[in-house]
Amino acid sequence: MNDMKTFDIEKVRADFPIFAREVHGRPLIYLDSGASAQKPTVVLDAVQKAYAETYANVHRGVHYLSQTSTELYEASRETIRAHMNAASIDEVIFTKNATESINLVAYSYGAANLKEGDEIILSTLEHHSNIVPWQLIAEKTGAVVKAVPIDEHGEFMLDAYLEMLGPRTKIVAVTHISNAIGTIVPVREVIDAAHDAGAVVLIDGSQAVPHMKIDMQALGADFYVFTGHKVFGPTGIGVLYGKAALLDKMPPFLGGGDMINRVTFEKTTFAKGHSKFEAGTPPIVQAIGLGTAIDYVNAIGFDKIAAHEQMLLAYATEQLSQINSLRIIGQAKHKAAIISFTLDDVHPHDIGTIVDRAGVAIRVGHHCAQPLMDHFDVAATARASFALYNNRADVDALVASIRDVQEIFG
Amino acid sequence: MFDDLRELYQEVILDHSKHPRNFRHPEDANHEAHGYNPLCGDTVNVYLKMGHNGLIEDAAFEGKGCAISLASASMMTEIIKGKTETQAKTIFDGFQKLVKGEDDNFDAGEDTERLMVLAGVKQFPMRVKCATLARHAMSSAMDGAEETSTE
Ligand SMILES: Cc1ncc(COP(=O)(O)O)c(C=O)c1O
Numbered sequence: 001m002n003d004m005k006t007f008d009i010e011k012v013r014a015d016f017p018i019f020a021r022e023v024h025g026r027p028l029i030y031l032d033s034g035a036s037a038q039k040p041t042v043v044l045d046a047v048q049k050a051y052a053e054t055y056a057n058v059h060r061g062v063h064y065l066s067q068t069s070t071e072l073y074e075a076s077r078e079t080i081r082a083h084m085n086a087a088s089i090d091e092v093i094f095t096k097n098a099t100e101s102i103n104l105v106a107y108s109y110g111a112a113n114l115k116e117g118d119e120i121i122l123s124t125l126e127h128h129s130n131i132v133p134w135q136l137i138a139e140k141t142g143a144v145v146k147a148v149p150i151d152e153h154g155e156f157m158l159d160a161y162l163e164m165l166g167p168r169t170k171i172v173a174v175t176h177i178s179n180a181i182g183t184i185v186p187v188r189e190v191i192d193a194a195h196d197a198g199a200v201v202l203i204d205g206s207q208a209v210p211h212m213k214i215d216m217q218a219l220g221a222d223f224y225v226f227t228g229h230k231v232f233g234p235t236g237i238g239v240l241y242g243k244a245a246l247l248d249k250m251p252p253f254l255g256g257g258d259m260i261n262r263v264t265f266e267k268t269t270f271a272k273g274h275s276k277f278e279a280g281t282p283p284i285v286q287a288i289g290l291g292t293a294i295d296y297v298n299a300i301g302f303d304k305i306a307a308h309e310q311m312l313l314a315y316a317t318e319q320l321s322q323i324n325s326l327r328i329i330g331q332a333k334h335k336a337a338i339i340s341f342t343l344d345d346v347h348p349h350d351i352g353t354i355v356d357r358a359g360v361a362i363r364v365g366h367h368c369a370q371p372l373m374d375h376f377d378v379a380a381t382a383r384a385s386f387a388l389y390n391n392r393a394d395v396d397a398l399v400a401s402i403r404d405v406q407e408i409f410g
Numbered sequence: 411m412f413d414d415l416r417e418l419y420q421e422v423i424l425d426h427s428k429h430p431r432n433f434r435h436p437e438d439a440n441h442e443a444h445g446y447n448p449l450c451g452d453t454v455n456v457y458l459k460m461g462h463n464g465l466i467e468d469a470a471f472e473g474k475g476c477a478i479s480l481a482s483a484s485m486m487t488e489i490i491k492g493k494t495e496t497q498a499k500t501i502f503d504g505f506q507k508l509v510k511g512e513d514d515n516f517d518a519g520e521d522t523e524r525l526m527v528l529a530g531v532k533q534f535p536m537r538v539k540c541a542t543l544a545r546h547a548m549s550s551a552m553d554g555a556e557e558t559s560t561e
Contacts, residue, residue, distance in 0.1 A: 024412070347477060349450055349476040349478075349537070350476045350478070353534055353537060354415055354419075357415050365449065365450050366450070373451070379450070379451040379452065379453075404415075408415065408416075408419045409477075
């Protein structure tokens with residue numbers, strides 16, 4: 001196979017030390033990267049080194065280590081800027097996760113710009129973290145939250161969306177890729193249409209960044225968020241990209257150290273650029289780890305990662321489809337390597353427990369996407385989500401473990 | 411396959427989950443409560459008919475859930491029917507300890523054997539809440555609370 005020439009899966013797997021371990025006496029079959037991804041040695045080393053050799057607080061001191069730490073932290077921001085093709089480092093804000101990034105936009109931009117009767121458009125595909133902050137801000141401002149429907153395949157209904165846009169639409173916040181069923185949303189069309197209607201757009205890229213190259217200037221989103229732990233980085237670090245023209249006009253989200261220009265009890269003036277939104281000591285080492293993770297995936301190359309994952313998606317879809325009583329939930333034309341499924345009469349929690357005994361880690365539940373579950377009239381599904389380190393043997397192990405489930409439930 | 415899985419999903423449990431007993435909403439129920447597990451979305455509604463002196467004259471339930479939570483709800487309705495509230499609560503407490511692996515000398519009198527089939531849950535800490543959802547809802551129903559959540 002010429003697959004090996006372009007993408008050496010064994011080499012990639014060897015980069016992730018966790019695959020050396022067993023679970024319940026079986027090799028680990030990790031199919032839960034959609035919830036959180038495993039970490040390559042380079043990231044672990046970068047984290048270790050940042051603590052062991054260069055650690056100090058950032059932006060605060062004149063001493064040597066503070067300077068080194070600041071340089072590494074800021075170098076990571078530049079890595080992420082370049083990776084996203086943002087126009088400036090001031091457009092790249094470090095947060096603690098995607099959830100915080102979305103809340104920042106809702107509370108800062110939303111609270112300052114929404115009025116009674118204004119509309120916030122989300123979609124049925126959203127993760128709760130791209131629903132609840134908007135509901136909270138809608139309650140405060142009198143704005144209204146609406147959701148773009150999806151069809152029976154789990155496809156974002158672009159026509160319905162275009163109908164929903166109007167003069168009252170102020171914010172459109174939709175996911176790039178559904179975490180629960182893998183649908184890739186045509187975000188370019190979503191953004192262009194929203195801009196025509198005069199609305200600003202936030203894209204939740206949490207599930208996209210591990211699987212595809214993103215380009216802020218080509219995409220044109222006003223805000224784009226993702227979370228570090230899903231893209232092979234540490235937990236506790238997230239990113240908010242925002243267009244400088246919008247960020248400059250937005251009030252701060254959290255107040256504290258590092259985000260000020262001058263503080264007096266009469267009046268405080270705020271820092272400019274990304275600093276205005278990074279109050280307090282940031283997740284320094286986590287940011288350094290994330291920069292290393294982004295370098296790691298770029299060194300492999302997203303064209304190869306995407307081709308490998310699409311191969312796995314096709315193989316897994318074909319294999320799973322052969323299991324009687326298995327129903328794949330979400331069959332969009334363009335999907336990331338995420339497969340949600342149900343088995344007749346067997347609750348996903350029972351599936352999860354049984355396959356786990358075979359060393360297979362999948363996610364079962366509502367995937368923090370209850371409106372989406374309601375759409376498909378299921379309370380929960382089992383979900384296998386793939387990343388660059390998965391292989392066909394993982395798919396075979398999943399299928400074999402589902403046969404165990406069928407055997408037990410007869 | 412693994413013995414602990416076989417123990418967890420033994421015939422009796424599968425039978426109760428596929429054919430839950432007392433799966434109905436009695437018209438004359440005078441206590442009811444709704445149980446919800448926000449982690450998995452499982453729900454159970456329990457209905458009790460409580461007579462004089464705290465006698466549980468009828469116990470039934472409806473709901474959606476995994477094999478463990480359905481089986482546990484089904485078995486509990488059978489067990490508490492005909493008992494007093496005090497007797498039922500003693501059984502619940504013992505059962506709670508049993509599935510959490512905190513009590514190796516579980517004794518619920520004549521019901522011991524029937525409940526022991528759920529003891530396999532203690533090998534699966536993530537599933538303890540599935541086994542205890544119905545029991546919590548039943549306690550709430552007796553106490554007159556209408557909602558219980560596992561979280
Ligand atoms: C699409 C999507 N958005 C947002 C999130 C939230 O990420 P985090 O919990 O890291 O903030 C997740 C992951 O759980 C997700 O899949």
